[in-house]
Each structure stands twice: as C-alpha cells, then as structure tokens.
Amino acid sequence: MAITLDTTIEEVIENFEFLGDWEEKFTYLIELGKKLPALSDKDMIEQYRVQGCQASVWLRVIPKKNDIYEIYADSDAFIVKGLIVVLLLIYNYKTAKQILDTDSSKIFEQLGLDKHLSPTRRNGLHSMVSRIKALANDSITKVS
Amino acid sequence: MTQGLDPTEKIKDWKSIRDDFPILNKEINGHQLVYLDNAASSQKPQVVIDAIRKHYEDNNANVHRGIHELSNRATETYEASRRRVAKYLNAARPEEVIFTRGTTESINLVAHSWGQSNICAGDTILLTEMEHHSNLVPWQIMAKRIGAKLEFISVTGDDGLLDLTDLDEKLDRAKILAFTHFSNTLGSINPVKELCQRARKAEVVSLVDAAQSAGHTTIDVQEIDCDFLAFSGHKICGPTGIGVLYGKKEQLEEMPPYQGGGEMISKVEYLESTFNVIPHKFEAGTPNIAGAAGLHTAIDYIDRIGLSAIFKHDQHLANQTVKRLQEIDGIRIFGPDNQRSAVVSFVLQDAHALDLATMADQKGIAIRAGHHCNQPLLTKLGVPSTARASFNFYNTESEVDRFIEVIQQVQKMFV
Numbered sequence: 384m385a386i387t388l389d390t391t392i393e394e395v396i397e398n399f400e401f402l403g404d405w406e407e408k409f410t411y412l413i414e415l416g417k418k419l420p421a422l423s424d425k426d427m428i429e430q431y432r433v434q435g436c437q438a439s440v441w442l443r444v445i446p447k448k449n450d451i452y453e454i455y456a457d458s459d460a461f462i463v464k465g466l467i468v469v470l471l472l473i474y475n476y477k478t479a480k481q482i483l484d485t486d487s488s489k490i491f492e493q494l495g496l497d498k499h500l501s502p503t504r505r506n507g508l509h510s511m512v513s514r515i516k517a518l519a520n521d522s523i524t525k526v527s
Numbered sequence: 528m529t530q531g532l533d534p535t536e537k538i539k540d541w542k543s544i545r546d547d548f549p550i551l552n553k554e555i556n557g558h559q560l561v562y563l564d565n566a567a568s569s570q571k572p573q574v575v576i577d578a579i580r581k582h583y584e585d586n587n588a589n590v591h592r593g594i595h596e597l598s599n600r601a602t603e604t605y606e607a608s609r610r611r612v613a614k615y616l617n618a619a620r621p622e623e624v625i626f627t628r629g630t631t632e633s634i635n636l637v638a639h640s641w642g643q644s645n646i647c648a649g650d651t652i653l654l655t656e657m658e659h660h661s662n663l664v665p666w667q668i669m670a671k672r673i674g675a676k677l678e679f680i681s682v683t684g685d686d687g688l689l690d691l692t693d694l695d696e697k698l699d700r701a702k703i704l705a706f707t708h709f710s711n712t713l714g715s716i717n718p719v720k721e722l723c724q725r726a727r728k729a730e731v732v733s734l735v736d737a738a739q740s741a742g743h744t745t746i747d748v749q750e751i752d753c754d755f756l757a758f759s760g761h762k763i764c765g766p767t768g769i770g771v772l773y774g775k776k777e778q779l780e781e782m783p784p785y786q787g788g789g790e791m792i793s794k795v796e797y798l799e800s801t802f803n804v805i806p807h808k809f810e811a812g813t814p815n816i817a818g819a820a821g822l823h824t825a826i827d828y829i830d831r832i833g834l835s836a837i838f839k840h841d842q843h844l845a846n847q848t849v850k851r852l853q854e855i856d857g858i859r860i861f862g863p864d865n866q867r868s869a870v871v872s873f874v875l876q877d878a879h880a881l882d883l884a885t886m887a888d889q890k891g892i893a894i895r896a897g898h899h900c901n902q903p904l905l906t907k908l909g910v911p912s913t914a915r916a917s918f919n920f921y922n923t924e925s926e927v928d929r930f931i932e933v934i935q936q937v938q939k940m941f942v
C-alpha cells in the first residue's frame with residue numbers, strides 16, 4: 384500500500400513557524416513520525432537497510448509509471464520517523480528530475496532541522512537522501 | 528588549583544578539578560555542558576593543552592636523528608614520555624612501551640605482527656563476546672588470511688558477566704586470549720589477573736584491551752602478567768592520535784616489524800634491511816611527538832588525582848545513576864549489579880536511544896546512542912542500540928541529577 388500522509392511540506396513548514404522552542408518542534412516531529420505507516424516485515428531486510436550506526440533506517444524506492452518514484456521508509460527511532468515523513472513529503476511521488484532538482488537540505492534548514500540531515504549525525508537520514516538521489520540519477524543517466 | 532603539577536599535592540576537591548578543563552564550562556545548545564560520553568573520549572585539562580603547545584613553541588624537531596639541540600629536546604620529550612608510560616603501567620623496562628595511534632592500532636600491530644609469526648591455519652584465537660570491534664575485526668581479518676578460527680568466551684546476559692565455566696577447555700585450544708578489561712558497553716570489569724594467569728598456565732599468550740580501564744584504575748602489567756596491553760591517550764585526558772602497546776620484551780623481540788620505513792631500521796641495502804631494536808622496530812616514520820608530550824602530562828595529572836580515588840568516584844557516580852534509572856518504569860539496564868565501572872547502558876520502553884540522545888543534546892547533555900562498536904554483543908542481547916552514559920573524575924553528582932531529570936522529561940514526551 385502506498386504511503387499517504389494527510390499533510391504537505393508547505394503545511395509542515397508553516398506549522399513549524401508557529402512552534403516556539405525546540406521541545407514543541409520535537410513533539411510535533413514525533414507526532415508526524417506517528418503518521419508514518421510501518422514498513423512490512425518483508426521490506427525490513429538487510430537489502431533495504433541504510434547506513435546509520437545510531438538508529439536503523441530502511442528505505443525502499445519503487446519506480447512507477449511516468450518516471451514517478453514511490454518511496455517506503457521506516458526507522459526504529461521516533462525522531463528519525465518524523466524526519467522521514469518530512470523527506471517523504473519532499474520526495475515521494477516525484478519524478479527523477481524533480482528529485483534531483485529539489486534540495487532537501489534547504490528545506491531542513493528552513494525548519495531548523497538541518498543538523499539532523501548532516502552526514503556527521505549518522506542517523507541514516509543523510510544516507511537515505513543520497514540513496515534516493517543516486518537512484519534518480521541512475522534513471523536519468525540510463526534514459527539519456 | 529591543580530595547574531602547578533606539584534607531585535606532593537593530592538587533589539581532594541572534585542569540584543575544583545573542573546576548573547582545570549576549559550571545555551567543561553562551555554554552553555552547548557544554550558545549556559551548561561554535561562559531558563557523559565567519556566567512554567568515547569575524555570576531555571583535556573589545560574596542562575595537557577599547554578604541554579602540546581609548549582612542545583611546538585619550544586622543542587619541536589624530529590626525534591632520534593638530529594645532532595642539534597632541538598632534535599635532542601624533542602627526542603628527550605618523546606623518550607621521557609615512554610619512561611613515564613612504563614612507570615604508569617609498572618612495565619619492567621621502557622622499551623616494552625611502543626607508541627601507536629591508539630588502542631586500535633596497538634591491537635592491529637599484535638594481530639598482524641605477532642599473529643603472522645605465531646598463528647597457523649587451524650589455530651584458535653580466543654576472544655570474549657563483549658569485545659569492541661577494535662579487538663574483534665583485526666582478528667577476523669588475520670584469521671581469514673591465515674585460515675585460523677575465532678572462539679568466544681560467552682557473556683551470560685544483561686548482567687554482562689563472562690561465563691568462565693569452560694575456560695580451561697577453550698584455553699587448551701587457543702593460541703592467544705585477547706579480551707577487554709572494562710567493557711565499553713556493559714560497564715563490566717573482567718577479572719584481568721585471573722584471565723591472564725589462567726592463560727599463562729595453559730601457555731596461551733594474553734592481550735588486554737585497557738582502552739576503558741587505563742585512566743580509571745591502576746594497571747600493573749607485571750602483576751597482571753599479561754603479554755600485551757593496549758590503551759589510547761585520548762581516553763585518559765591525553766591528546767588524540769597517541770596510544771600505547773605494552774609488550775613483554777621477549778615477545779616484542781621475536782616479532783617481525785609491523786610497518787617499514789625510517790626510524791625502524793638499523794641497516795638498509797637495496798634488496799634487504801636489518802631492523803632496529805625494540806621499541807624502535809615498531810615505530811616506523813616520524814612519531815606523534817607532541818602527542819607523547821601531551822600524554823606524559825596527562826598521566827602526571829591523573830596520577831596526582833590518584834587512580835584509586837578516580838575509580839571510587841567513577842563507580843559512585845555510575846551506581847548513583849543506576850539506582851536513579853531503576854525508578855523509571857520499563858527501563859532495561861545493562862551491566863553487573865556489583866563492581867561496575869564508569870559506564871551505564873540502558874534502553875527505555877517507549878523512546879529509542881537515538882531519540883533520547885538527540886533530546887538530551889538539546890539540553891546540553893552529551894550521551895551516546897548506538898551499538899558502541901559492539902554490534903554482535905547487542906545482537907546477542909536483542910537490542911539494536913542502547914543509550915550510554917559514561918563518567919570520568921570531573922563529573923559530579925549534580926550532573927547525574929541533571930541527566931536523570933532530563934531522561935524523565937524526555938520519557939514523558941514519548942509515552
């Protein structure tokens with residue numbers, strides 16, 4: 384089943400602007416994470432595991448018709464689940480070109496969450512973005 | 528104050544010690560730093576920072592090769608540090624101390640050099656299930672190359688004790704026993720003397736990973752009677768990039784060099800070379816001289832506080848933490864009930880360790896979340912990661928209070 388999230392990235396950005404301190408932001412992020420449907424057991428396998436030594440992250444990207452990508456992801460950590468929701472709102476059901484043209488780090492910076500996307504954090508998020516972009520890049524290289 | 532390094536003066540006031548560490552007064556994310564990631568790396572007192580600077584300002588040159596004054600000073604700095612380490616470990620002679628980059632390189636040196644000339648196909652290397660990856664992966668690589676086997680002393684469970692019931696049978700099959708003194712994940716204190724003595728009785732060589740113990744308890748290599756012992760400078764208030772391999776003279780002399788280059792040779796021809804004596808045989812290239820200077824000062828500093836006082840202080844803070852954490856519903860705490868070192872690992876029912884560490888960081892508290900380079904052990908215990916608080920002598924009871932307060936707050940956010 385495809386992941387549907389009853390919100391948009393614009394809404395999330397707007398909501399974040401109204402939130403005061405980091406505790407409110409994290410509480411919101413945890414709530415967002417709770418909306419993420421759990422990945423099925425068959426997808427939580429080594430093949431779909433993303434490198435990140437502090438939490439486990441799984442990512443499955445399925446190319447669909449019209450060069451659209453369907454993304455499934457999950458984590459065992461709540462904050463990471465919330466961050467995954469933000470990433471899905473940015474990249475899910477987008478074309479390879481849209482994926483490559485979108486700089487998620489700018490959006491994370493806008494949300495004040497940029498340090499959680501940094502490769503030094505090793506929570507799997509950075510590797511997740513790299514993998515999504517690499518798949519999009521492969522598809523574009525193959526076509527041209 | 529502790530800056531003057533008067534060897535007769537003992538430090539009694541734990542709070543004043545904090546003034547020696549510039550970083551401990553810093554704010555992180557708008558809060559006073561509470562640094563509880565000492566098992567990963569310790570902070571540095573001003574005297575260590577000054578010693579490194581002084582080396583570069585006053586004494587810097589290469590070692591063992593110049594006739595000029597600065598080279599002599601650098602050589603003396605470096606060799607004085609070696610003598611100091613030897614004294615710290617009660618090694619029989621300074622040349623039994625090899626400087627390396629850290630514990631990892633020390634163990635790789637033994638696995639590579641000693642392993643190459645002593646391990647044959649089919650031989651067994653005995654480790655424990657609680658080894659840090661740095662005392663596991665080098666042996667895996669070596670075993671694969673030679674066709675040797677790895678065997679493990681079991682960990683009994685969450686209490687983090689070693690099951691020694693079949694140790695003698697395992698030792699009968701083994702060529703070397705390599706084990707950690709203090710577990711970096713569980714906080715267990717392994718019976719180092721007993722293990723080394725039983726290994727010796729079975730004519731098995733012993734290697735002690737003292738990365739977590741070297742700055743937290745007294746180590747006497749002659750009393751323990753180990754063949755090798757490794758530790759890192761940065762975990763005992765010294766700089767990064769300098770570490771130690773202690774080895775018994777008779778072992779080191781028989782071992783082939785680890786790396787080739789300058790410094791480690793006595794005569795070089797185009798087709799072959801003869802090698803320098805120990806310790807220089809194992810120290811190819813220009814060593815970390817400033818690091819050695821910093822390590823020397825760090826050891827002086829720690830010795831002045833006193834290792835038995837440090838051990839008691841660490842243990843007290845760890846025990847306090849365990850006691851307070853036990854009040855939290857659904858918490859799972861790892862490690863022994865008695866005789867715990869400065870490490871407390873745990874998992875909460877509702878929040879992932881990473882969630883906890885991320886939130887704690889927002890409040891200026893530095894703890895670790897993850898597998899702590901102990902993946903197979905955590906897999907055995909059935910947890911993907913734990914949260915870990917680890918203490919040093921500059922931590923205080925009020926920091927424990929602050930840590931517990933934050934854990935309680937964070938937990939409420941997830942319930």
